[in-house]
Every structure is written in C-alpha cells, then in structure tokens.
Amino acid sequence: MDVTSTQGNWNELLADELLVLRRCFVRYAAQPMKEEEPMQLTQGALSGVETKLALHGLRSRGWLEAVTKSWGERILYIPVDRLPALYDMLLEQTPMNGIHTDHPITVHEAMTGLESELLHVLSRIAIQGVPLTAKGTIHKRSLQKLNELTPFRPEDLEGLGLHYAHAELYPVQTVVMIDLLLSLGLLVKETVSFRIQEAELATWIRLSAGQMRKHIFDTLMERYGKAEAPMQHFRYMLCAVSQYGGTDEWISIQYLLQWMLQVGLIPQNSLSGDDSTNSAFIDIVPTIANLKGLEDETVSDFNFNGSFMEDIMGWLKALTAFGMGDWGQTTSGEICFRWNVSVTDLLRPYNDEDTHQEQGAFYVQPDFEILVPPDVAYDVRWRLECCCERVTGDRMVVYRITRESITEAIELGMEAKEIPALLDKYSRTGVPEHVRLAVEQWAGNVGRTAFVTVTLLRCGTQEDADMVARHPALEGLLERLGDKDFMIPVHSAEKIRKALAAIGLSPRLEPKNADEPAHHYPLLTEIENLDAGRSLFSQEGRAGLVYTGRTLHFYEQEHTLPDPSDYFPERSTVPSSWTKEWRSYHTSTSRQLMEQAIRWQAAVGLRISGKEVKWIPESVVSGDPWSVTGWYASGMDEETPSRATLQPSDWSDMRLLVPFT
Incomplete structure (x- = not known):
C-alpha cells in the first residue's frame, strides 16, 4: 500500500489515531522517534496492535512519515508542515485567555531590511569572491570583509548555542550569514572558494520581499532552533498564539510557558535546576482539571530554570535579529514579545500562485x-x-x-x-x-583604452623570427614587436602552435598560474518568464557551516506501508468464536485465548461483575490457578490506565478484541 499525501483535518481521524498522534506530538513535536516509541507512549491505553493500526492510518493520511536506516531500522516523525494544525488543535481543545501583557518599559526592536542586506552581501561576494585556504577556511582578509558586511550582532545570536567548525576563527554573526546563504542554495562551497549559484539567485531576485522572508523564516525555525521537542513546541506555539491579536499585541512569555507546562508540552524539569534530557514530561495527557486553575496562577508561581529560560531568550533575540518581531520587559521584569510580520502567512505552505514581484520605482x-x-x-x-x-x-x-x-x-x-x-x-x-x-x-x-590579454611569442634568434614572419600559414595572425618577438591573439595560439611545429619551431608550453580573469557580475540583464517557484530555498540537507543535528535527510524515505494483515499471523488457525462473541471458556481455553492476544499484542474484552472492561494482557504467569498481568484501559485520553493481575475466576465472559470477526 502506498503512502498518500492527503491533507485532511485532524478531527477527521479515528479516535485511536488521534490518541496516538496527540501523544507522539506532545512528546516529540516533529523530532524523529523510533518505531517502538509510540507503543511505549500508548502503553495501557491502547493495545500494541491498536497502536500499529493507528500508526498505519496516520501514515496513510500523511500525519506521520517514515525513513529507513541502512540496517533496516524504521524512524517515524511528524512532518513539520503538519505542526501548525496540531497547535491549533491544542488551542481549540484548551483555549488560552490572558496571553497578552502590558506594554513593556524596555523594548528591543527588530532589525529591518534583512532581505536587502542579504542582497548586498551576495553582490559583494559576486564582486570580491570568498577564497578558501588549503585547509578549507576563509582567507583572513575576506573574513574581515564578511565580518563588516554581516547584518547581525553577536549578542543576538550567541544564545542559540550553535555548533560549527573553526569556532575559534569565525564569529557567530558571520557564520549565520554565510550558513543562511548556503542553506538557501544561493551560495555553494567549492574546493577553492564559495561560489554564487546563478540559477538559484536568478529565482531569488524575482521573489517579493515577503516571499524571501518566508524562506528565511523556514530556515530560521528548523535550522537555528534547537532540535529538541520542548523548544520546537515553544517556537511554534509562539507563532500559534499570534492569532489572538494583531502585530501591536505583546505576548506574555511566562503565561505562554505556564500554559504549555499545563498541557504537557514542557517537561517537569523546566521548573527545577535539573537539566537532564531524560527527565519525564509532565503527565502526557492533561485533564481538564489540570487546566482549570491556569488563570488563577500568577507568573511567580512558575519558576523556570536558568538553562531553559536562556534557550527561550536566545530564541527571542534571534527572532529580533532576523526582523520577525520585538522583545521587551515590563516593569515587573516579565519577558514579552510581539510579532511584526504575519506569521500565519509565513507558516503557510509555499504556493507558486502566490508569486508576485514588487513594481515600485526609485x-x-x-x-x-x-x-x-x-x-x-x-x-x-x-x-x-x-x-x-x-x-x-x-x-x-x-x-x-x-x-x-x-x-x-x-x-x-x-x-x-x-x-x-x-x-x-x-x-x-x-x-x-x-x-x-x-x-x-x-x-x-570607460573603454576608450583597454587592457587586452594577448600572448607573446619569443623566438630564440632573429633568423628564427624571420622564418616565422615569412611562413604563409601564419600570415595575418602575428604582429611583430622588434627583432625576435611577436604578439598573437589568445584564441589563435593553438593554430599557431601547430604551424610552428610543422617548420621545426615547436614552442615550449606556456607557464601555469597565469593571471585569473576578472570577476564577472552575474544576472545583469532583465530576466523574463522565470518560474519563481522552481527552487526550494528551504530544502533540508544542504551543506552549511552550522551543525544542526538533523539527520533524517540522510536516510531513505519510505513510500509504501505494511499490509495490516501482517499484524495477525496465523489468523486462520484462531477459532472465529474467539473474536465474534462473548463467551465463558474453560480455564485452559481462556489461557490459550489470552496467550493469543499477547502474541498479536491485542486487547481482550472481559466481563467483570457484569461490567465490560478492556484488558491489555502483558504476560501469563503459570500456577494453579494461572494468572495474567496487564492493564485496565479505557482508550480515553483523560484517564490514566491502571495495572493489575487477574485470575480466570475474576471474569465471567471474554472476547478477543481485533478489527475483524
């Protein structure tokens, strides 16, 4: 079965699919997860096979994608373009009130004109070049020029905690500028220098400033934001809450973080000094009761640790450096942020039909x-x-x-x-x-006089020079310059070489390392009928200077799905009555049914004291009587499953719960 790319709404999903998707989303955002990790997240709420079927449905609808490593390990992830819909889902299920705060007393305003600054940098690179040393680093003189060109300040980017080679040589503001151009595909690193990609540049300069900003924003979000679920949640939630007000509204960062903590998007260790990445997330399935007291809490009730808040501040400063918004502090010391771009438009999938270019004049x-x-x-x-x-x-x-x-x-x-x-x-x-x-x-x-590249032919003696001058095959190709020298056009050198060889005057090869030709400035004529949408400026996996930690693009994308019938091996040997009807069985048959459920990772329906319950068996323990350990499960997001051990006498009737009869 092939994977489809349908873009259905989240509320069209089946209940099990929505439960699995929500738990994967809350825990991992769009970060990669091993195939068995969704099983662990739903343990006790869904049976293993119910989770597998839900994953199958999510992949078929494009809510999950998969890659395969060379040794066969499958990695799952939520595509980044699905994230905005999932944050909207959270806000619809748990509305946010009181997100805005008073106007701050200290405001750090966004930089303006980043698009024109990058154009200026590209222009200087086209004219001056960026040569590399034998070790692959930028020459010191060129690096100094780039440092002067960068539109960024180091204090606005240091909080991102970026990792890159030659950190002792390259300042972070220059690294981000070059890395941004590399990741957009406008620049490429070659053996001896960085080179402008003319085809990509031709497309880039036909975009509007808004379209450029969209590609820059995509790169900023997924390349310079930390590849950790809590920070990815924060980046996208800051975008999602923009729907609650215009560009003049200041968003309370503390309130946003406290809401995220309550709904499970931030781990509990954010409230302490423990920075361990293995610390448990707050209860992955928040209940309505968890959220009732949200409005009664004050900012001071939530003390996020220094490391986590440093990451938050690093991101806010980066947004300001990239011209996306302003950050500030209120009289009480509360951190706040306001967008000055339509972030919902920036997150919207790129559409070639949106292409339009400014028509202004200077x-x-x-x-x-x-x-x-x-x-x-x-x-x-x-x-x-x-x-x-x-x-x-x-x-x-x-x-x-x-x-x-x-x-x-x-x-x-x-x-x-x-x-x-x-x-x-x-x-x-x-x-x-x-x-x-x-x-x-x-x-x-300009050009009334000119330097012309020619080749000088020098003869050993005047007699040799006279012989060359008399040769009929060389007539009109040589201009004599004294007794023994001739000036010849560069494009005729090969023809003259052959003629000289024919009369026994074969010349030595010209020396290497001749002067390099002058720089050529690309795209000086108007470009017509260019498809402005053909280049993917936010393409994952381009080689830059910054180590992002993202590796999914190295692996093979899976385009087919497993057959669901493979989840139920030897199905024909299982009595149909086990799946069709509630029945009371002999203790030995009950054990066989329970063991079959464990092999399939399926659930079993039990009637206990007249009430039907869903039981997820984990293991059968021999004895007289035998017993089974497992989970009581409701399959509901709001309830926490409970674990127990049962004996055959604890239930009256039972049925194997599978999606077929």
Missing part, C-alpha cells in the same frame, strides 16, 4: 543619490548594487552613483548604455539632466 536625487523604497523589485536592486555605491541600508536603501562605481560596473560586464537606461526606466520622477549627462560621460569614457 528616486534619483540631484546629488547623485538614489532612494530605493521597499516596493522596488529585487532584480532592479541587484543591478543597482553593481553600478552604485551603497550609502545606507534599511527599509529605505540609499545608493550613490559615482565615476568609480560606473567604471567598476562596466569592468564587471555591464554595458555602458545599460546604466542610463536602468535609471530612466525605474526612476519615478525622472533623472536630473546634469546627473544624466555625467553618467553618460562617465560610461562613455
């Missing part, structure tokens, strides 16, 4: 400055980056056009006539006449 000033508002398309900005000097970067980016910037642009491959044409086409109020004349003059002056 303003050319009499002092040669160019004011670029936020609504100017990024492919236009990319060409401005080539032919102008950037003065400031923020929501309004300011460039200045100079003689030097025009000279550099033309040397990088921009046609002289394209520069005034670019200004004319996208200037909202036109180009001041004296600016136009200066630009045309500066552009016209």
